[in-house]
Amino acid sequence: MTHDDLSMDKAFCLHCKHLSSAQLHICPVCNEPLRQRKKNSISRTWALSLAALCFFIPANIFPIMKTLSITTYENNTILDGVFYFYKNGEFFVGTVVFIASIFIPAVKMLVLFFLLLSVKIGSRWRREEKNSLYKAIHLIGRWSMLDIFVIGLMVSLVQFGEIAVVTTGYAAPSFAAMVILTLLATESFDTRLLWDEKGKK
Amino acid sequence: MHDDPSAKEIHCPRCDNCVRKKSCPLAFSLGLAIAALIMFIPAISLPILTFELGNDAQQGTTLSALYYFYNDGYPELSLLVFLTTVLAPFVQIIISLLLYFPLNRNIKPKQMKIYFKILYHVRHWVMLDIYVIAVLITYIKLSAISELLYGAGIVMFVFLMLFSFMLRYCFSATALWKAYHDAR
Numbered sequence A: 001m002t003h004d005d006l007s008m009d010k011a012f013c014l015h016c017k018h019l020s021s022a023q024l025h026i027c028p029v030c031n032e033p034l035r036q037r038k039k040n041s042i043s044r045t046w047a048l049s050l051a052a053l054c055f056f057i058p059a060n061i062f063p064i065m066k067t068l069s070i071t072t073y074e075n076n077t078i079l080d081g082v083f084y085f086y087k088n089g090e091f092f093v094g095t096v097v098f099i100a101s102i103f104i105p106a107v108k109m110l111v112l113f114f115l116l117l118s119v120k121i122g123s124r125w126r127r128e129e130k131n132s133l134y135k136a137i138h139l140i141g142r143w144s145m146l147d148i149f150v151i152g153l154m155v156s157l158v159q160f161g162e163i164a165v166v167t168t169g170y171a172a173p174s175f176a177a178m179v180i181l182t183l184l185a186t187e188s189f190d191t192r193l194l195w196d197e198k199g200k201k
Numbered sequence B: 001m002h003d004d005p006s007a008k009e010i011h012c013p014r015c016d017n018c019v020r021k022k023s024c025p026l027a028f029s030l031g032l033a034i035a036a037l038i039m040f041i042p043a044i045s046l047p048i049l050t051f052e053l054g055n056d057a058q059q060g061t062t063l064s065a066l067y068y069f070y071n072d073g074y075p076e077l078s079l080l081v082f083l084t085t086v087l088a089p090f091v092q093i094i095i096s097l098l099l100y101f102p103l104n105r106n107i108k109p110k111q112m113k114i115y116f117k118i119l120y121h122v123r124h125w126v127m128l129d130i131y132v133i134a135v136l137i138t139y140i141k142l143s144a145i146s147e148l149l150y151g152a153g154i155v156m157f158v159f160l161m162l163f164s165f166m167l168r169y170c171f172s173a174t175a176l177w178k179a180y181h182d183a184r
Ligand SMILES: [Zn+2]
Pocket: A013, A014, A015, A016, A017, A018, A027, A028, A029, A030, A031, A032
């Protein structure tokens, strides 16, 4: 026997957090459209996370930052940047950059695919833990933007004509697109689907 | 709906998500919005870091980062940084002022529905905390090469980040709508 919003014919407004009758189409408190689940949650999440996966590969294999000085010309990928910190003994910073730029986006996409598949097969296995996984990627996901800000700061600080110049590499837009797409994908997934009985609306 | 929403927090027994959030007093949120507004202009326009190489020095502000991204041929990155560090925090502050100022005086804001919708969505795009950590990482990265100086901008930015973060933490949909329906 379930006592959830679907079986009680209730709809919870995600905007103003008010519980109303599902017969209403507009929330009586904040006038937003009222739905029992997020609109097209599954297909939107699939589309956005697959698109993010497409950008993940170019973002990691192409250079994200170029350094030009009298003696050297360097093309750096994200991993080069991480190794640079390790070589210079900055283990903490190297790890922060690795986690924010490579680990978090990869884990986010894996978790989203895992959740989508469990909703698809209607699995009841460890739903609380799956919900916690979602909460975790929702909380840390924003931190992938870190590298974009670091590049912006580097580019604006290292501008010394022929002596040393840092410019943006062409992987940067792919990286930014991947981060934004994973953010939107996470936002479109509805965790309540994990508890819904398969076949019900 | 008729009990006091600020009295207690309610969590979903199934997924433990917060269903009803405790709110700070409206006057406190209003104070935060005013403080954040005062910090805003100096934070984005004062130099954050100054990098010295030989006899030359380069000052970096948030606005100059936007300029160089644009000049490098990446207007989309410029737009993204603008959105997350300038526009979203600014909109968050202004809309908070427009909502909390009348509600605090028990007056219904005229465009409550639109203001609430903007504030609800803009919260996710404020990334000042990440930006501050990025400044720290850039500092460590460049200080290995040459002299680096902190600018006044970063101090303002840390305050702006704290006020904006608290504003987000204090945001409670239930309390805002309760105040709206209770107001004249
Ligand atoms: Zn509502």
